Amino acid sequence: MQKQQKVNGKQQNISRFTFDASRITFYTLFVLLFIYALPSADCQTISVGSKRFTESYVLGEIAKKLLEDAGYQVEFKQGMGGTIIVWEALQNGDIAMYPDYTGTIQETILKSVTPMTTEQMRAALAKHGIGITGELGFNNTYAFAMRRAHSESENIHKISDLRDHPNLNAGFTHEFLERNDGWAPLSRHYGLQIKPRGMEHALAYVALNEGEIDLMDAYSTDAKLVEYDLTVLEDNLDFFPKYNAVFLYRLDINPAAIDAIRTLEGAIDEGLMTRLNAEAERTKNFAAAVSLYFSEAESREVQVASESFLSKLVRWTGRHLMLVGVSMVIAIVVSIPLGIRASRPGILSQIIIGVPGVMQTVPSLALLAILVPVPTLGTSPATAIVALFLYSLLPIVRNTAAGLQNIPTPLRESAAALGLEPSAQLTKVYLPMASRTILAGVKTSAIINVGTATLAALIGAGGLGEPIISGLALNDAEVILQGAIPAALLAILVQVGFDALDRLIIPKGLRIEEVSQRAAAGE
Amino acid sequence: MNESKITLRNVEMRFGDVVALDSTDLEVVEGQTTVLIGPSGCGKSTILRLIIGLLTPTSGVIEFEGKPVSQDNILALRRRMGYVIQDGGLFPHLTAAQNVTLMAKHLQTVQEEELQEKLDDLCELTRFPKDGLTRYAVELSGGQRQRVSLMRALTLDPDVLLLDEPLGALDPMVRASLQTELKEIFNRLGKTVILVTHDMAEAGYIGDSIVLMRAGRIAQQGTLDDLRERPADEFVSEFITAQRSLVQL
Numbered sequence: 027m028q029k030q031q032k033v034n035g036k037q038q039n040i041s042r043f044t045f046d047a048s049r050i051t052f053y054t055l056f057v058l059l060f061i062y063a064l065p066s067a068d069c070q071t072i073s074v075g076s077k078r079f080t081e082s083y084v085l086g087e088i089a090k091k092l093l094e095d096a097g098y099q100v101e102f103k104q105g106m107g108g109t110i111i112v113w114e115a116l117q118n119g120d121i122a123m124y125p126d127y128t129g130t131i132q133e134t135i136l137k138s139v140t141p142m143t144t145e146q147m148r149a150a151l152a153k154h155g156i157g158i159t160g161e162l163g164f165n166n167t168y169a170f171a172m173r174r175a176h177s178e179s180e181n182i183h184k185i186s187d188l189r190d191h192p193n194l195n196a197g198f199t200h201e202f203l204e205r206n207d208g209w210a211p212l213s214r215h216y217g218l219q220i221k222p223r224g225m226e227h228a229l230a231y232v233a234l235n236e237g238e239i240d241l242m243d244a245y246s247t248d249a250k251l252v253e254y255d256l257t258v259l260e261d262n263l264d265f266f267p268k269y270n271a272v273f274l275y276r277l278d279i280n281p282a283a284i285d286a287i288r289t290l291e292g293a294i295d296e297g298l299m300t301r302l303n304a305e306a307e308r309t310k311n312f313a314a315a316v317s318l319y320f321s322e323a324e325s326r327e328v329q330v331a332s333e334s335f336l337s338k339l340v341r342w343t344g345r346h347l348m349l350v351g352v353s354m355v356i357a358i359v360v361s362i363p364l365g366i367r368a369s370r371p372g373i374l375s376q377i378i379i380g381v382p383g384v385m386q387t388v389p390s391l392a393l394l395a396i397l398v399p400v401p402t403l404g405t406s407p408a409t410a411i412v413a414l415f416l417y418s419l420l421p422i423v424r425n426t427a428a429g430l431q432n433i434p435t436p437l438r439e440s441a442a443a444l445g446l447e448p449s450a451q452l453t454k455v456y457l458p459m460a461s462r463t464i465l466a467g468v469k470t471s472a473i474i475n476v477g478t479a480t481l482a483a484l485i486g487a488g489g490l491g492e493p494i495i496s497g498l499a500l501n502d503a504e505v506i507l508q509g510a511i512p513a514a515l516l517a518i519l520v521q522v523g524f525d526a527l528d529r530l531i532i533p534k535g536l537r538i539e540e541v542s543q544r545a546a547a548g549e
Numbered sequence: 550m551n552e553s554k555i556t557l558r559n560v561e562m563r564f565g566d567v568v569a570l571d572s573t574d575l576e577v578v579e580g581q582t583t584v585l586i587g588p589s590g591c592g593k594s595t596i597l598r599l600i601i602g603l604l605t606p607t608s609g610v611i612e613f614e615g616k617p618v619s620q621d622n623i624l625a626l627r628r629r630m631g632y633v634i635q636d637g638g639l640f641p642h643l644t645a646a647q648n649v650t651l652m653a654k655h656l657q658t659v660q661e662e663e664l665q666e667k668l669d670d671l672c673e674l675t676r677f678p679k680d681g682l683t684r685y686a687v688e689l690s691g692g693q694r695q696r697v698s699l700m701r702a703l704t705l706d707p708d709v710l711l712l713d714e715p716l717g718a719l720d721p722m723v724r725a726s727l728q729t730e731l732k733e734i735f736n737r738l739g740k741t742v743i744l745v746t747h748d749m750a751e752a753g754y755i756g757d758s759i760v761l762m763r764a765g766r767i768a769q770q771g772t773l774d775d776l777r778e779r780p781a782d783e784f785v786s787e788f789i790t791a792q793r794s795l796v797q798l
Contacts, residue, residue, distance in 0.1 A: 440638035443601045444652045444701075445627035454651065458642045533642035535685035542687045 071099040072283055075112050075121035075405075075486055078105045079227060079499050080303050080312075081166065081247060081271075085125035087312045088319050089273065089287055096286040103486030105495040106405065107391055108201060109134045111485055114398045115405035116274060117154060121486070123275035123287060127166060129267040131158070131274070133207040141267060157277045157284065160291035161270040164247060164299045168202065168266045170259040171244040173234060177257040184262040185216055188241070192219035197239040200224040207267060209243075215265045228498045245269075247296055249303035271299075298322065310502045335508070338493075343512055346489040349407060349479045350520075353414035354472055361419050361471075362464065365426020366452065379427065382419035390417075390481040398485060410482035410489075417478050418471040425467025429460030462532050462540075469524040476517040480509065490516070553615075554579040554709060554741040555600055560609035562595050569595045571765040572609065582735050582742040584756030586749065587788075591762040593745045597711045600743070601632050628652070630709040631702025635717040637694035639686040645697045646682040653704050671700040674734060692723040699734075710735075712744040716751070728754060749792035761785055 072093055076086030083104055090100045103121055106112045113135055115121045126135075132142050136150050148158050170185055182188060202208045203224050213220070220241070225233065230242040231250045244251060244258070246269075251258060271294070273287050294302075298319075306315035333341075361382075368378040388396075393413050403409040433456055441455040457464070480491030490509040497505030529537075555577040562570040570592040577583050585593035598604045599611060602623035611618045613626055639648050649668060653659045659667070672679050675696040686694060695715055702710060715731070716724045732755050735742050746752055752759050753773035760770045768788075769781040780786040 436634055436636070436638045437640060439598075439603050440632070440634065440640070442603060443627060443630075443632035445624055445705075446652065446655060447624065450655055454655065455640055455642075459640065461642075535640075535642045535644065535687070538685050539641050539687045 070097065071101055072123075072279065073101045073103055073121040075106055075115055075124035076102070076104045077109070077112055077124070077126075078107055078484075078495055079245075080249065080306050081245065081299065082125055083312045083496060083499060084302050084306050084315045084319075085162075085271065085273075087316045088290065089123065089125070091316050091320065092286045092289065093283060096282060098283060103405065103488075105483055105492060105499065106486040107394065107484030107495075110395055111398050111405060115486065116156060116276065118401070118404040119276065120405040122279045122283070123273050125162075125271060125273050127269035127271055128161070129167065129207065129269040131272070132267065133205060137206070139206070151274070152277065155277050157275050159273040159275070159284075159288050161272055162290050163271075163292045163294045164296040165268055165270050166245045166247045166296075166299070167261075167269040168208075169244050169246045169261070171234065171242055171248075171251060171256040172240060172259065173237070174255050174257045176240060177259070182259065183257070184260045185212075185218075185265070186262055187259070188218050188220060189216065194220055194240040195238070196220050196222035196241040197225035197230045197233055198222045198243045199227045199230070202243045212265050216263060226498065247299040247303060249300060249307045252300070252304060253307070294319075307502075310505055312496075339508070339512060342488065342490045342492055342509065343516070345407070345482075345487070346476075346479055346491075346513070346516065349410050349414060349482050349487070349489055350472070350475050350516075353411045353418060353479075354468075354475055356411070357415050357418035357422060357471060357475075358468060360415075361422035361467075362426050364419070365423045365464070365467075366430065366457075368423060368427040369430035375427070379420075379424055382416070382423055385416045386420055390478065391484060393417075394481065394485055405485040405487065407482065407487040409485055410479070410487040413481065414475055414479055418475050421467040421470040421474070422464070423467075425463045425470075426460065429463030429467075430456055432463070433459050458533050459536070462528075462536055465524065465528060465531055469521070472520050472524065473517050476513060476520055480513060552579045553577065554613070555743075556612040556615075557596070557599075558610045558612070560599060560606045560611060562592070562599060562604060563607045568765050570599070570606075573765075573767060575760065575767065575770075577741060577743055578758065579741050580739050581757040582744060582755055583758045583760060584752040585743065585745045585760045585762060586747060586752045587762035587768070588747070590764075592765040593760075593762050594713050595765075597632075597713050597743060597745055600709075601627060601630055601711055628656075628705055629707050630711055631699075631705070631707040633695070633698045633702050633710070633712045633715045635714040636691070637686070637698035639689075639694055639697055639701075641686050644683050644685055645677075645689065645693075645700075648686075648697055649682075649700045649704055651701070656705075667704065668700075671703055674703070674737075675699050676730065690723075691719050692727060695719065695727065703738075708741060710740050710742045712742065714745055714747070716746070731755060749789060761788060763788075 074086050074089050074093070076082040086102055086104055090102050093100045103115070106115065106124075109126070109130055112121070112124050112126075116124060128144070128147065131147055131151070132138050136142070136147065138150075142150070144158070144161070151158055170188075172182060177183065180191060182191065188194065198209055203222065209222060212218070222241075225239070225242070230239065231254060233239045234242050234256070235254050244256070246258065250256070273290065275284055275287065302315045302319055305318045306312050309315075364378050368375040390413065393416065394409065397403050397409045397412055398405055400409075403412065437455070437459070438451075441451040446454060479489050480494055482489040483491030483495045490513045493505050493509035494513075497503070497507075497509065553576040557573055557575040559572045559574065560570060561568070561572045573592075573596075575596070585596060587593050595604065599606055600618075602618065605620075616622070618626060639645070640651070643651065646668060649671065650664055653664055653667075668682070669679070671677070672682070677693065677696040677700065681689060681693060686697075689697065699715070716727055719727065728751055735755070744755060756773070758770060759773060759776060761768045761776060763784055769776055769785050771779075776785055777789055780789065
């Protein structure tokens, strides 16, 4: 190990989190930051990103190991939700590098309809301040997979054979369905009539294995092709472009870091990559695949320390609490005044309640895709906080408005007739009387927030969603539960905590009132 | 003693097409107890709500000590008037004592010891047990709630007391004893009082002047004797007869 090696020269601190949007909650943040110990204070820190599938995790882990050996502190933002999000993160400096494929770069990032050479890509990417390594040595192209027995019984071996089977059940990833080089042009190219549906990739394998679907898109180095004994259909009309693996990196990072990554050029062929993927999925541990890589590459056993479960759990939970805490504090500070305004009649009130209602209908991945390109947000935790904040508004705004509207008219008039100014009527009478309903809204919001905060992992912002997403990539229920169970416990804890808070915040008179009303109702 | 404390001049209150109070003139004499009485919906509560500024008249002028009541002075005037409604209107999140002292504490014009003394005096005046001061509205009986409500109205030592059916929700026994107490309190304090009721016996017992209303208009104003002996029209005599026969049952 060469941990002590110092790298001189300009080094951008690309992983510093920006919380401009949440300055008002500085103190909360300050406390919470202690919980999860900000890891990027060191200027030698470099961020590596990965997408949400096994191979991307494995390549990211290998890069992390190479950079650590070169003397860097590495922050690994794993499992980011899709090409657009990772690309944005790279461009705005949230990550310094991530692995991708030439086909994806050409079609999705550079949006070129004509095939490009590596040199053409290098020139086009340089305009964005992004560099590209040489090819790593394997082509992970799209492929169509079927159960072996099924393909033999139906005599389907080439993609063109699918023309005669328009009624096959096909489950394709959403990305494949939408891509410029995806399903739509392929079905025209081959003249296929199949009606596919969108499906999460890891789930599609299970569905295919159990016969719920007959055809799925896969990657040619997927370990599961072997695991589930699947046949890959031949791309006999040469539709799919080459998907040669490369690393994309920011041109402004230290050349030594680039050199470290470029040692991967030509180092991994399809056979090795498939074995690495299989090793990761077999051991449910990406670090094991990294060990395998270095032992095969260097013909010696290398131990890659994998983080203990407890330390991971503390890291996930701490980040999760930070995301929930900060977004909730901002949501409360913003929602209660909005709710107060919305308690008055008028069109503005309907808008105030309507807009957060519409927010609820935006799927989380879509919301993130909208927020990530926003300057200063990117793939930082601030983006996740903004998303969580937006999802938390409705219950608080709505309950605040309803709580105030439900105050009986005689009591409103009594407050006014006493000679209290409108502001004092609000603070001394209306808000305390509505406290139970408002607190119920905050409680609902917080519990939903704990669940929704798992979406942060889609942009590499961590939290308990991290094991859930990598578990989905590994098709491993145990890893999913490592995130799902603590998240559920956290939600229960929030519930219990708020029940205790009821006693502190809701005035005693209102609690007695409720008890006496229950007694009167004969409960 | 015969000065007009509150005067309504051509005051009209409409809610869309509904006329709650037709163009009305009324003088409330300082130091007297004026009782507004009449069937439901006759506009008697509307007059109280107009005076305390919970409603703004559609047309006409309300004067307090000769000066027109407006948005600019209503806050100050409300603090010179006490308002008691049926069932008390006590805030459920506050104890009896907190209800009574809410406004004084908000204004911060009264010292803590002075306020405690005031609270003791008011308990004595309204015959409210001191150990009930720490209770919440739900823990009090209907009569106790009205006593607390009256204490709250009197805390700032207002010139005028407005009471909207203060005994309306109470059972007959409690009601009778509170009527006696209210009369004593009004006599002792010598304040200008306007009380709304639908009970003629209560009006005759408590009121110096009775204003009988019907369908948004004043049918007749005078003493109980005036109304009984010299009814202005058939409605007045019918109203008095109906109430009397009810008592004779």
